[in-house]
Amino acid sequence: MTATVAESNSSLMEKIVALTKRRGFIFQSSELYGGINGAWDYGPMGVLLKRNVKDAWWRAMVHDREDVVGLDSAILMHPMVWKSSGHVDGFSDPMIDCKTCKKRFRADDMDGAICGQKPSKSPTNCGASDLTEPRNFNLMFETFLGPISDSSAKTFLRPETAQGIFANFANVISTTRVKVPFGIAQVGKSFRNEINPRNFTFRSREFEQMEMEFFCVPGTDDDWFKKWVEIRKRWYTDLGLSDGKLRLRDHDKLAHYSKATTDIEYLFPFGWGELEGIANRTDFDLRQHQRGIRTVGKWDGGDLSSVELAAEDAEYQKGKLSYFDDEKKQRYIPYVIEPAAGADRATLAFLCDAYAEDNAPDANGKVETRVVLRLHPRLAPIKAAILPLMRKDGHPERARKIYDDLKRRFFVDYDESAAIGKRYRRQDEIGTPLCITVDYDTITDGTVTVRDRDTMQQVRVSEDKLRDLIEEKLGL
Ligand code: ATP
Numbered sequence: 001m002t003a004t005v006a007e008s009n010s011s012l013m014e015k016i017v018a019l020t021k022r023r024g025f026i027f028q029s030s031e032l033y034g035g036i037n038g039a040w041d042y043g044p045m046g047v048l049l050k051r052n053v054k055d056a057w058w059r060a061m062v063h064d065r066e067d068v069v070g071l072d073s074a075i076l077m078h079p080m081v082w083k084s085s086g087h088v089d090g091f092s093d094p095m096i097d098c099k100t101c102k103k104r105f106r107a108d109d110m111d112g113a114i115c116g117q118k119p120s121k122s123p124t125n126c127g128a129s130d131l132t133e134p135r136n137f138n139l140m141f142e143t144f145l146g147p148i149s150d151s152s153a154k155t156f157l158r159p160e161t162a163q164g165i166f167a168n169f170a171n172v173i174s175t176t177r178v179k180v181p182f183g184i185a186q187v188g189k190s191f192r193n194e195i196n197p198r199n200f201t202f203r204s205r206e207f208e209q210m211e212m213e214f215f216c217v218p219g220t221d222d223d224w225f226k227k228w229v230e231i232r233k234r235w236y237t238d239l240g241l242s243d244g245k246l247r248l249r250d251h252d253k254l255a256h257y258s259k260a261t262t263d264i265e266y267l268f269p270f271g272w273g274e275l276e277g278i279a280n281r282t283d284f285d286l287r288q289h290q291r292g293i294r295t296v297g298k299w300d301g302g303d304l305s306s307v308e309l310a311a312e313d314a315e316y317q318k319g320k321l322s323y324f325d326d327e328k329k330q331r332y333i334p335y336v337i338e339p340a341a342g343a344d345r346a347t348l349a350f351l352c353d354a355y356a357e358d359n360a361p362d363a364n365g366k367v368e369t370r371v372v373l374r375l376h377p378r379l380a381p382i383k384a385a386i387l388p389l390m391r392k393d394g395h396p397e398r399a400r401k402i403y404d405d406l407k408r409r410f411f412v413d414y415d416e417s418a419a420i421g422k423r424y425r426r427q428d429e430i431g432t433p434l435c436i437t438v439d440y441d442t443i444t445d446g447t448v449t450v451r452d453r454d455t456m457q458q459v460r461v462s463e464d465k466l467r468d469l470i471e472e473k474l475g476l
Contacts, residue, residue: 152301
């Protein structure tokens with residue numbers, strides 16, 4: 001990247017961050033107290049946008065499919081879950097400390113890291129560093145259940161939602177009519193004590209995941225893996241993300257549990273970043289939990305890292321987390337394909353992709369720069385704004401009537417606060433696809449103007465056609 005491209009990308013990112021604050025999308029957590037690193041609050045617009053992202057995911061993954069069911073498992077789980085899953089021993093990043101500036105860096109990102117004393121330099125060439133050897137730092141947040149803070153009460157805030165799915169595999173099978181191949185999906189908060197939270201919400205310590213575990217017959221897993229990579233990439237483009245800014249990246253170095261992993265990456269203003277990882281996790285997790293449940297009775301509440309998991313039963317294919325195939329009259333442990341996406345990263349990508357500046361005339365006809373969020377209508381926080389032209393002559397009453405009617409079907413806004421041009425700009429900046437204006441003609445002939453966010457073109461339509469028009473225009 002040349003210096004000028006990097007500069008313009010960083011100023012674009014600054015503009016997007018400023019817009020999200022100005023319009024109530026995203027605030028720094030605890031800003032009032034000086035802020036806390038790696039945690040973010042979604043304001044009135046942000047909560048709607050992120051909810052629409054999660055709803056679109058839920059619709060595509062659960063509602064529209066016959067082979068996927070939903071789940072909402074607890075954030076707090078038995079500590080042995082994290083031993084069996086491998087997180088206690090392996091969910092760590094190698095870190096390097098600088099004894100001079102006291103900062104900690106990820107060993108695999110020393111060139112991208114910033115020296116604690118000379119922010120223009122990296123810690124390897126700042127001239128004053130005194131670096132330790134890399135040491136593993138576990139990313140799980142520890143907490144204690146109940147009043148006693150000893151190792152038997154210690155557990156973790158979940159670093160992923162997936163393990164709650166594996167832990168409920170047997171419950172779902174025994175209480176529903178699912179048959180392999182099938183999936184279990186859930187959306188929820190996860191926590192990782194990231195060493196270096198950065199790039200706005202992209203790398204946070206508290207974030208939301210949208211994960212699905214798809215259980216299939218061993219041998220069919222390669223095909224399902226390919227299918228899920230395609231399905232998941234299409235989800236982003238169907239919701240308007242630019243195809244040219246998405247890429248698939250296959251991992252060459254695979255995690256020990258994975259047979260294949262492909263990331264879906266988006267070109268953010270700060271560079272390519274992972275939106276979602278799709279992994280073929282084989283039968284690793286279910287088998288590990290079978291070992292875990294054979295171990296838990298013997299655990300004395302001591303330090304989990306010195307616990308050894310029980311060996312796998314020779315008959316493990318018939319264990320508690322196996323599946324019985326009614327037709328073949330056979331038990332086995334299914335393989336798992338996992339599309340694991342981040343709700344905050346997806347939201348950020350949709351925001352970055354939607355951000356645009358163009359030219360529009362102000363109230364006096366003077367052309368000025370207009371900031372507009374060209375969000376897909378399904379994601380837009382507000383679907384239409386109802387604006388009385390004047391705050392008199394019956395306009396507010398008529399506009400309110402329309403608003404009351406439309407809000408039963410769509411998320412709409414009513415705004416009579418400023419000059420009409422200013423109100424249009426505000427709606428453009430939060431991505432509202434349509435503005436409906438009530439004026440003098442409305443009072444006489446029952447028509448309103450409908451302004452399109454992207455083209456800024458206005459058409460006159462009869463009030464009673466509004467519901468149909470919104471549905472059609474927004475593809476809802
Ligand atoms: P990265 O390599 O960027 O740390 P990861 O490969 O560890 O991510 P996964 O464990 O595959 O991520 O998690 C699935 C998804 O959860 C990611 O694709 C991402 O969208 C989201 N996610 C993971 N870590 C974070 C984080 N610290 N902040 C925000 N979202 C995250």
